[in-house]
Amino acid sequence: MSRAVSVSLQKGGVGKTTIAINLADALAVRGNDVLLVDLDQQGNATEGVGLKDDYESSEPNIGDVLTDDDPIDVREVIRDREGFDVLPSHVDLDDIEDRVRNSTFGMLWVRRRIVDPLLGDDYDYIVIDSPPSLGPLSDAALIGTGNVVVPLLMSEPSVSGFERMFEQQIGPIRREVDLDILAIVPNDLTGNNEEKRIIRDLEDSPFEQFIPPFARSDLFDDPDSKGPGIRHRIAFSRAWRDGKTLREYDPSNDMLDRLDRLAEIVEHGGTDDA
Numbered sequence: 001m002s003r004a005v006s007v008s009l010q011k012g013g014v015g016k017t018t019i020a021i022n023l024a025d026a027l028a029v030r031g032n033d034v035l036l037v038d039l040d041q042q043g044n045a046t047e048g049v050g051l052k053d054d055y056e057s058s059e060p061n062i063g064d065v066l067t068d069d070d071p072i073d074v075r076e077v078i079r080d081r082e083g084f085d086v087l088p089s090h091v092d093l094d095d096i097e098d099r100v101r102n103s104t105f106g107m108l109w110v111r112r113r114i115v116d117p118l119l120g121d122d123y124d125y126i127v128i129d130s131p132p133s134l135g136p137l138s139d140a141a142l143i144g145t146g147n148v149v150v151p152l153l154m155s156e157p158s159v160s161g162f163e164r165m166f167e168q169q170i171g172p173i174r175r176e177v178d179l180d181i182l183a184i185v186p187n188d189l190t191g192n193n194e195e196k197r198i199i200r201d202l203e204d205s206p207f208e209q210f211i212p213p214f215a216r217s218d219l220f221d222d223p224d225s226k227g228p229g230i231r232h233r234i235a236f237s238r239a240w241r242d243g244k245t246l247r248e249y250d251p252s253n254d255m256l257d258r259l260d261r262l263a264e265i266v267e268h269g270g271t272d273d274a
């Protein structure tokens with residue numbers, strides 16, 4: 001079954017772009033046709049897959065898709081790369097967000113101009129790297145995909161950011177359209193006691209059902225485990241610096257199996273069925 005998914009949290013610095021890039025890669029390795037869409041104004045996903053020049057100067061660009069004025073076909077903006085395709089961000093994406101905000105049907109543009117024309121026909125999966133803040137583009141991504149993966153640092157500010165996102169964004173959107181949380185992904189873990197406490201708090205909360213098996217707190221005490229979640233690995237930042245996925249940069253990295261499990265969750269539509 002084809003599916004679109006936003007990788008989103010309304011707080012920066014949680015590894016959202018890292019998860020989006022490497023989720024797209026993991027889905028592609030599993031034999032799927034995948035499109036990575038960069039809707040973050042900073043263009044980190046675009047740069048992290050080696051397309052920095054497109055962020056700064058590409059014509060046409062994503063702004064020509066998300067516009068009131070004679071939008072172009074999204075396929076004219078998609079860039080090919082090994083493994084999966086990319087719809088790059090652009091330096092003018094802040095202006096594009098204003099268009100979305102001020103247009104009557106702007107919130108539907110991501111769905112109507114990107115997801116609906118491509119999903120199922122051109123691509124099995126569309127992964128959107130959302131902006132790290134509340135706003136029209138982030139709302140449009142969630143409305144357009146109907147699914148979200150939430151990366152979280154195991155810190156109070158990160159968890160508070162998710163709680164605000166759930167109350168101020170996910171809840172209101174759910175009153176209008178379907179929006180499923182596919183997974184909450186503890187990210188960049190080092191194994192300290194604060195991380196253990198926060199994961200256990202999440203397991204005792206209504207969000208427990210969204211925590212993947214590979215991120216459960218009992219793995220802290222398993223001598224045969226590297227610990228729960230996506231662990232801190234310097235290879236993630238080095239891969240981004242080189243414009244590569246983790247798999248391309250370090251094909252033997254011990255986090256690739258975790259990313260593959262996350263891809264399986266997305267394929268199955270949630271943690272319950274994966």
